[in-house]
Amino acid sequence: QLPVEAISTLSELHPKPSHIRYQYGTAGFRTLGSVLDSVLFRVGIIAGLRSKKLDGKTIGVMVTASHNPEPDNGVKLVDPRGEMLEAAWEAHATNLANAATTEDFINALDTLVRVAKIDLSKPSRVVYARDTRPSGPSLVAAFEDGLKAIGAEGRNAGVTTTPILHYLVRAINTKGKKDEYGVDSEEGYFTKLSGAFQKLVAGKTALPPLIIDCANGVGAEAVQKMSGYLGDSIKLIPYNASTTTPGALNNACGADFVKTTQKLPPSLAGDIKPGQRACSLDGDADRLMYYYLDDQNQFHMLDGDKISSLVAGFIVDLVKIAGLDRTIRVGVVQTAYANGSSTKYLAERLPVRCVPTGVKHLHHAAEHFEVGVYFEANGHGTVLFSPETLQTLATHEPSTPAQSTALNHLRNLTLLINQTVGDAISDLLLVETVLAHKSYSGAEWDSLYVDLPNRLVKVVVADRHVFHTEDAERRLVSPKGLQAKIDALVKRYDGGRSFVRPSGTEDVVRVYAEAMIKSQADELAFRVAGLVY
Ligand code: 16G
Ligand code: ZN
Structure with a gap:
C-alpha cells in the first residue's frame, strides 16, 4: 500500500506550477532551477519506487545542469550499475512530473505501482549529490521530502561531480561481491584512480604541470582533492575554481565554451605559454576539452x-x-x-x-x-x-x-x-597516461589527423517535432523532400557533409556541416539552415 497520507501532506508543500510541462530528456529534467521544486519532490518518490522495483538496490540521483547557465538546474536518475535510467522509466518520470494536482499525482503513482508490478514492501535506498549551483540546497531539500514521503533510505553524498556519483552507485551495489567496483566513498574513488595512474606513468617521461579550467564548478573541488592523491606523478593546476562567485559558473569558461567558440577561455590567456597544453571541464565534470598554443601562439583544440x-x-x-x-x-x-x-x-x-x-x-x-x-x-x-x-x-x-x-x-x-x-578527471589522467607513454x-x-573545418548552427523553427531522422541522425525522413535538397547542396562542396537534427535539450534544430575549407563549411551550414527555416 502506498503511504498516501505522508505523500499527500508533503506533496501539498511542493505544488506543480500549472503552466509548465516537464520532460525527462537526454539530460534528465532540466530547466530553470526556480521551477523545479515539485519535480525534485516527485523524483524522490520515483527513485524510491525504482529501488523497490529493483529489490532494494541503490539508485543514484544527481542534481545538476552541467554546462548550462548558472540559473538552470536539473536532475537525473542513475540505475544500479551506474548507468543511465532505463528508457521506460524516463516516460514514467515525465508522466509523474506532469500530474497537475496532488490527487492526480497519487493516482498516477498507483497506476505505476500496478503496471510496473512494484512490491512496496521491499526496501528502498537512494544515494544523491548535487553540483555547486545556488539553487541546489533547496532542490535537495525538496527531494529529501520525496524520500521521506515514500520511506526511502537516503545517503547524501554532498557536493560532488556527476561521475563520482555514478561511481558511488556502482560501488555501493557491488560491495562485497566478485565484481566489487571500489570502496564506496569519494576517498575510495580518488585512491583507486590515483593509484592506477601512478603505476601507469612510473618510469615514463615526466609530465609537465597541467592547467585545468574547472568552469568555476564542482570539478574544482574534485581536482583539488585528486591533487592530494597524485604524489609527484603530475601537478594539476586548477583555474576558474571560484565556486561561490555568483554568475561565474560556466561563464566564458569550461568545456562547452571551448567547444562552441573554439577559443581559449579568456581567463587563461597569458598564463598558458606557447607549446603548453591545458584542458577544460564542464560544470559537473563529465566533459573534457584539451587544447594547446603553438609556437605562433595559435590556439588548437583537441576535442x-x-x-x-x-x-x-x-x-x-x-x-x-x-x-x-x-x-x-x-x-x-x-x-x-x-x-x-x-x-x-x-x-x-x-x-x-x-x-x-x-x-x-x-x-x-x-x-x-x-x-x-x-x-x-x-x-x-x-x-x-x-x-x-x-x-x-x-x-x-x-x-x-x-x-x-x-x-x-x-x-x-x-x-x-x-x-x-x-x-573528465578520469579522462584527463587517461590522456596524460597516453601522452607520457x-x-x-x-x-x-x-597531428594524428587534421580536423575538417566545420560549423554548427542552430535554427529556431515553428515546430522542431516535425523533424525526424534515420541512419543515426545523419538523414532526415521528414519534412518530406528536405533531405533530397540537402543532398543536392552538399554535392556542390568539396569534402562536404551536412546533417540536420532536432535538439533533445533546446527548442531548436541543429545544422552541422563540414567541408575542405572553412569558408565552404560555413557557407554550407548557412545554406542548409536556409532550407530548414
Ligand atoms: C545531452 C547529452 C549529451 C548530448 C547533448 C546533445 C547525456 C547525459 N547528455 O547533454 O550527450 O551531447 O545532450 O544536446 O546524454 P542536443 O540534443 O541539444 O544537441
Ligand atoms: Zn556535464
Missing part, C-alpha cells in the same frame, strides 16, 4: 574525437603487444558530430560505429565490443571493458616480459577509467 583517437590507438597497441588481439576486439563509437577526419583515421585501424546523440546510445553500443571506446565530439566519453575481457585480463598468462608489461598496463587502465559514465606533445597528438 572528444581527438581523445578517442589517441586512447583507442593506445589500447589497440597494448592489446596487440599483450598477445590478446585475437580475443579482445577494440571498437569505437561516435555520433554524426564526429569530425569526418577522425572517422577516417579510426576506421582505418578498428571497427567504428555511429549512433544517435546522447550518452545512453553511445554507452549501449560500446557494450557490444570487448573494449568499447566512446566519445562525443563535445568531450563526453569513456572506455568500457566487457566482463569477459576483465576476466581475460585477470587470468591471462603472459609468455614474454613485453607481454607481461602490456597486460599490467591494461589492468591498470581498467582501474583508472571510470566505466560508469564519461568522467608516447612522449607526445600537444602538437604531436594533434
